[in-house]
Amino acid sequence: MDIGIFLDRDGVINEVLSKRVKFVNKPNDFYLLEGAGEGIRLLNKAGFKVFVVTNQGGIGLGYMQESMLQKVHQKMRKDLAEFGAGVDDIAYCPHKPHANCACRKPEPQMILELAKKYHVDRENSYMVGDRAPDIEAGKKAGTKTVLVGERNEEQVAADMCFSNLFSFAEWVVKEHDSEGLE
Template sequence: MNRAMFLDRDGVINEVLSDRVKFVNVPENFYLLDGVGEAIKLFNDKGFKVFVVTNQGGIGLGFMMESALHIVHNKMEEDLAAFGARIDDIAYCPHKPHAKCACRKPKPQMIIDLAEKHDIDLAKSYMVGDREPDIEAGKEAGTTTILVGDRKESKVEADKIFPDLLAVAKWIVKK
């Protein structure tokens, strides 16, 4: 079985709610956070499968089309390729917030589906997020959870806390 890094997208991989971008509904608003390319390359080199698991309620709310999301994800993959980094698969929930669907984080279905599809040992894998729903989903799926960023409102305790994804990668490499 494989090990994996399950990564939330907005706030972990790319900017969101920043001075230059509020939401990422078009590729022009997609900006990698500092160190993300290097971090994902380190995960790749360490033998982890790398997955993105992201709630994209803007689709259900009508702020973006699903085809536009695919274009944004293509830009993400191109930006990461410049660092020699790759994403193995992407799962997203297109439903409105509060839709009570099975796939929207904090429910773990996206993680579980990717794990089944790619033969992942969840007990040896990690979920990295910047918000409480990410950590809840990771815990429910049976992964080690890592909170990144400076949001302190989480009521759910992550297993580890780091300032950013590159700090996570440097810690993983030393293990």
């Protein structure tokens, strides 16, 4: 079985609530965070499966259409490709916050479905996020959990913390190099 790296999108791969952009509702709102492309390239080269699992409540709230989300994800893939990086698949929850659906993080459905589809060993995989719902979803799915970024998330009990995706990618590649990826 493969090891998966499940990445939240906003705040892990791209800017959100920054000086340039509040929310990512169209492609020209999408800016990769520094080191994200290089970090995902490291993960790709090391043989990890890389997935994006993202809550997109703006669809349910009427701020964006699913067709526009697809265009945002096309831009993300294009921007990552400039670094020789890519993601294996993207799962998203289009429902409103507090809709009590099974797919919105902190629920684990997106992770569980991708893990099943791609034969991923959840116990040895990682959920990387910048907020409590990401970490809770990872714990419920049975993955290791990683908090990245500078947000003040004091209540989050992640298994490990890194300043950004790149620093996590460097660590996990070295960690699994010494253990030997399957």
